[in-house]
Amino acid sequence: MRLLAEPLRWRLIGELAGFDRRVGELVVALGAPQNLVSYHLRQLRTGGLVTARRSSFDARETYYHLDLTRCADALAATGAALHPALALRPDPTVTAEADRPVRRRVRVLFLCTGNSARSPIAAALLRHHGRAWVDAASAGSHPKPLHPGAVRVLREEYGIDLADHRPTHLHTLTGQRFDHVISLCDKVREICPEFPGHPEPVHWSIHDPTDITGGANAGDAALRGVARELDTRIRYLLPVLATSHQPEEEKES
Incomplete structure (x- = not known):
């Protein structure tokens, strides 16, 4: 919760929730300076929520990926800290929406x-x-x-x-x-x-x-x-x- 309480980080994981992106794409999507986007990406990587991999097309580029399982585990742990009943996390394929x-x-x-x-x-x-x-x-x-x-x-x-x-x-x-x-x-x-x-x-x-x-x-x-x-x-x-x-x-x- 502390990691994602920063508004730009929350917007960053929202952009990464659907698919992998490069820094330039995130800069355009968020309308924020590249150095600021890069700083918050580093914070998310340090927190273990985001991973990075060099592009196989252009090794100078890096793709960033949101680890949804790690996010779900962290959110479940946060819920459990508040109340034991909130620790439950269903398999994402077994949902009413699916x-x-x-x-x-x-x-x-x-x-x-x-x-x-x-x-x-x-x-x-x-x-x-x-x-x-x-x-x-x-x-x-x-x-x-x-x-x-x-x-x-x-x-x-x-x-x-x-x-x-x-x-x-x-x-x-x-x-x-x-x-x-x-x-x-x-x-x-x-x-x-x-x-x-x-x-x-x-x-x-x-x-x-x-x-x-x-x-x-x-x-x-x-x-x-x-x-x-x-x-x-x-x-x-x-x-x-x-x-x-x-x-x-x-x-x-």
Whole structure:
């Protein structure tokens, strides 16, 4: 509470709650000087609520990410300090918002470079969480064969069969309408085409788990880490999708 009581920090985490951003984007969004934004980002990083990663497109740039799980844990601990009953924190996928009816099926597209690991894992995990009103697809700017480690990790960790995935070029989908387009690769974000309906672009800066040396064990460890990160982000995404696509009468009530 002390960390977030500063108004600009509160606005910062609000900007980072939906997707990862660079400092320049935060400066524009908040209308604040860059040195002030950078100072408060350092405070949030020191407090463990925000993480940073160098862009794979331009290593001079840094993407900042809000750790929603850490925020939820910290808020739950704060509540517990006030009253034990306030320590309860449900799984974000088990909420009234996530189970309310939606106007129609929600279409989500995940993009990365090769469509060989990150984006097919993300689409499979979104489908896995079982919301009948969500359609998930994936594509890449330079499609490559599905990484065998991605198949192993999803089968062993989540019981998901990814073997029938076929690489898809993003340009084959540009005429289709999606409600949400989520880029997982810093390089793809820079070349992402416009889609019908102009869905707001969302960016999650996820490192490429296939760009690693050390053999299958090291590769699978990297893939497991990325799958866990994507699983966490997707669990927090579902209530947002449900809330934004509820019938108007549901929203008003």
